[in-house]
Amino acid sequence: MLRRIKSEPAGPGERAEPADRPGPADRPGPADRPGLVESVAGWSARNRTAAIAAWLLLVVVAVMSSSLFPGEQVRSTDPGEAGRGQRMISAQNAGDSIRENVMIRAREGEAPATRRAATRDLVAALRAVPHAAKDVGSPLGADGGRWVSDDGTADLVTFEIAGPDAEFAAHKRTAFDAVQKVVRQHPEARIDQAGDSSLSSAVDDGIKDDMKRAETTSLPLTVVILLVVFGSLVAAGIPLLLSATAVAAAFGLLDTLGRWVPFNSAASAIVLLIGMAVGIDYSLFYLRRIREERAAGRSVQEALRIASRTSGHAVVVSGLTVMVCMTGLLFTGVDVFKGLTLGTVLVVGLAVLGSVTALPALVAALGDRVDLGRIPWLGRRRTAAGRSRIWTAVAGKVVRRPLLTGGLAALLLAAMALPALGLHLQDATQIQSLPRGVSAAADAGARMQRVFPGVTTPARVVVSDNGPEARAAAEALHEQAARSDGALREPITTVPVGDMLVVRVPLAGAGTDPESMRALEFLRERAVPATVGAVKGAEVAVAGRTAMPYDFTRQVNARTPLVFAFVLVLAFVLLVVAFRSLALPLVSIALNLLSIGAAYGVLVAVFQGGRLESLLDFNAYGGVVSWLPLFMFIILFGLSMDYHIFILSRIRERWTGSPGGPDSTREAIVGGIAASAGVVTSAAAIMVGVFSVFTTLSSIEYKMLGTGMAVAILIDATVVRGVLLPAALALLGDRAWTLPGRRGRSVDRREPDGHAIDRHAYAPSTTRA
Structure with missing residues (x-):
């Protein structure tokens, strides 16, 4: 049993109790028994060596698991x-029709005859290697008119790359070398090649380059933000270490499970950046609460206990929400979403597991050494209460005039969402996916x-x-x-x-x-x-x-209402169970829809209709990729629960301990917002920074995803959580925290994890145990 450090002043008619004697609030009871998260974190802190070793062993086994299950990766099938x-072609086991196209034109100022001379040499060169190039089509045959452009200025030559699969790569090089030889022989002609293999290789190379760029860009950016947040090398390194090991383990398991579940390379960058973002966020929630409690004068063990009961519980609930929400993609019946869902669930689940096991063990092992390597002028300690002056002032003004401030914020987001009414779904072809010059x-x-x-x-x-x-x-x-x-x-x-x-x-x-x-x-x-x-x-x-x-969009559109219903019902039930309220879940869902709608509007305003084409130099494209709105809805609904549950938990801590009345409700809102603003702002900065990396990648799909996610998270962490949420809670008052028919505060004097509130655990103290 923890010793109370400093007793609260005795109120009127109350007898003061010695600080070193356990009072009624400290006596063990069923409600004070630690929950699952607190028990796991407590065991990890007490058995730090075993917990850290078990985590590292899990990562090593996951990374090496692919060598235990030999076999080829299963490929996804279009709907x-x-x-x-x-599937009809795959069942033949005879390869596929891989065709290349070559267009020949005379360069400006050159005679038109140069075009046909280059065409004849190209056809001859391809027919000279029949083992590599077959079924050559050209304007030299009887049906040559079909292979000439409508204006008569260009010839087209096509050919099949011969198989079998084992010799395909060699035949491809032979055929491509034949084309390049003719290109060098005829500098007066402009010869362009594009086809099944060349375009697929271009997209694959673009994805690989994007992955490297994402890794090299996101890591330094994240390090800088973490150094600003924590101000020490060791504290900043812990979230990076846990997220990096979680991502490595997730990709190792994906490589193994890819024998049964299709996972394409296009989903790799998404899983990587989501894993880094949530892994760092979850660690950040924990570490910031631990440091806050340590600054309030509590021991490492006390700080870990409080952090696991509050922030740890929020991390687990948020992570489970993201994972279960992601399973909503499976309702689409689209094969390619299976791997994306599996990858996201694995990386988020591992991030949650690491934050409630390895993280407490590391903090317990390091103790005060977690602040080693402090950087001057960075990460100066906050007050014991961890209050943010800016958000204290904002929240104070909001709760004094909630209808006006909340209404203006809602109108702003509604105006931002208006362009989404003209949303047009259109997938990018291989040509449109990459900007010109890449x-x-x-x-x-x-x-x-x-x-x-x-x-x-x-x-x-x-x-x-x-x-x-x-x-x-x-x-x-x-x-x-x-x-x-x-x-x-x-x-x-x-x-x-x-x-x-x-x-x-x-x-x-x-x-x-x-x-x-x-x-x-x-x-x-x-x-x-x-x-x-x-x-x-x-x-x-x-x-x-x-x-x-065409088929993909039709199937996704047909199943989207089912996916939306699944996610909305899930979020509603989760919040009802966590906070035992009906009003709060409804308000939360409405706020999430507003922020997501605003992000949709920004996507349409920026990308649709080619408004960004001249700036980014993309090949003609107008629309939003068909999978993006649904994916954004699911992942944002899950990720927004991070901030939402964390902030509501801090507000509830104060509300359950207040005497009641409008003034105390407003104070609880302002106090909860101010106390959680630091970690929410830091977490949002990391999320926005990581997803902004997508905007630097070459693929137009990644740029859209990065823009939409970064905008939505920025809106969610500022306008929604800083203005709309406190305004809604102020208007609802005590009704926000109670179920219909239940009055009074005594029945609700618990945290969302079911533990009785220990008011002394959250009271500032000036001495350290």
């Missing part, structure tokens, strides 16, 4: 008809798309028959293209893949814009049923770079 076509293949593809629309991102009609009837039906697609008013373009090519046919049909538009979607619908609903779809016994599916986002 809808596009996914069906993909990839030669992407730039070549953009130029090719303007001259030969749809060639770089054609629809792929998969036919489960390659007999004469199926081939004749595929040839009939040329006639359908001629009668499509430009929806279907030439050249249409047909190649066998195993026992199947793959027919490439270029579509009008940019690949994922409304014009391309209408062309896809024409192909699926009219052209295919009239041709290959009429072949008896043949199964047909239309896949490709346009069909995949």
Whole structure:
């Protein structure tokens, strides 16, 4: 039993009690028994060597686990008809149709004949390596008109990279070298190459570069923020150590579980930065509360006990909320979300585990040495109460005029959210994903798309028959293209893949814009049923770079209401259980929706319609990627609970210990906001800083994600938690903390984890145990 350091003054009619004698509030009872989080943290602090060793062993085993389970990573499958076509080809075990395109034009001032001379040499060079390049299409054949641009200034040459898979890489190099040889032989011609393999390699290389940039940029930025927050090298190093080990363990487990759950490289940067952000935030919550209690004069063990009961509980609840909210993505039924969900759940779960086990052990082992390596002028200790002067003043003004201040803040966020009413979902093609100048293949593809629309991102009609009837039906697609008013373009090519046919049909538009979607619908609903779809016994599916986002968006949109309902109900139930209130969950959900809506509005205002195109020099793109709003909603709803539960817990501590009445309720709000402002501001700064790294990456999808997440977290930690939340609590008064039909404070004199409030544990003290 902890010894009370300094008793509170005796009130009127009360008998003063000696400070060193346990009073009624100190006597053990069922409500004072430590909860699970406090018990785990207490065991870790008492058995620090075992706890630290167990954590490191877990990390090592997780990192090395992939070597215990050999095998290939499972690949994700697209939803809808596009996914069906993909599965049909995969079932053949005969590789795939990998086609490259080369566009030849005469440079400015050169004779048009130079174009055709370069075309002849290129066709000859490719046909000279038939083992590497096959099915060469060019304007030199009988149907040469299909391979010439509408204005007659450009030729198109296409070829298949030959298999089998074991020799694909060597054949690719041979074919690409043949193209580059012709490029060097004809400097008077402009020769651009872009196709399945070259564009995929460009995107993959961009992702790898993004990962390296994210790692090298986020780490120094995070170190600087942590040094400013803690002012010492050791204290700043603890959150970095725990988050880095949690991320390493998560990626090790992902590498192992990838044998059964698809996890693509595009999700790696997201999991990395989310893991670093939440890992540091959770450690920050703990450390700031421990340092605050130490500054108030408590021993290391007392500080750890109080921090685990308050901040530790908030960390666990917040982490569980993020993990369970992320499972909402599984309701979409989209394969690619499985790996993203698994990665996020693993990294957040490990971050929570480390913060309640390894962190208390490290703090207990270090003691006062946690402040070693102090940096002058940084991280000066706050007062024992940890109050922020700025947020004390802001919260004080808000609670005095809650309707006016809260109403103005709500109107501001509503105005920011207005552009979201015009939200247009549109996925980026491989060409649009990268800015100009980053990839030669992407730039070549953009130029090719303007001259030969749809060639770089054609629809792929998969036919489960390659007999004469199926081939004749595929040839009939040329006639359908001629009668499509430009929806279907030439050249249409047909190649066998195993026992199947793959027919490439270029579509009008940019690949994922409304014009391309209408062309896809024409192909699926009219052209295919009239041709290959009429072949008896043949199964047909239309896949490709346009069909995949079309089917993906339709399925996600159809399942979005279910995902939203799951997350909202989950958040409501969680807050009801944690705070035993109905008003508080409803207000919390409304505030979260406001901040997320404002972030949506910023995304639309900045990115949609190409407003940022001239600044970032991106290839033509207008819209917001289809998966982003849903992903942002889920992850932000979970992450916002970090600040929300932490702040509400601090306010509740003061409210349960106050005598009642409007004045004491307002004081509890101001005190809770002021006491939690420091850690919330620090955590938000790290979150905003880490997610801002996304805006420096090359991919337009990452830039959108970084902008949306950083804006939403900034709004959440300032306008929502600093103004709207105290305004709402002031208007609700005591009703915010009680269930309907329950009056009085005696039934609610507990923390959210079910422990009775120890008022002496939170009272400032001037002596240290």
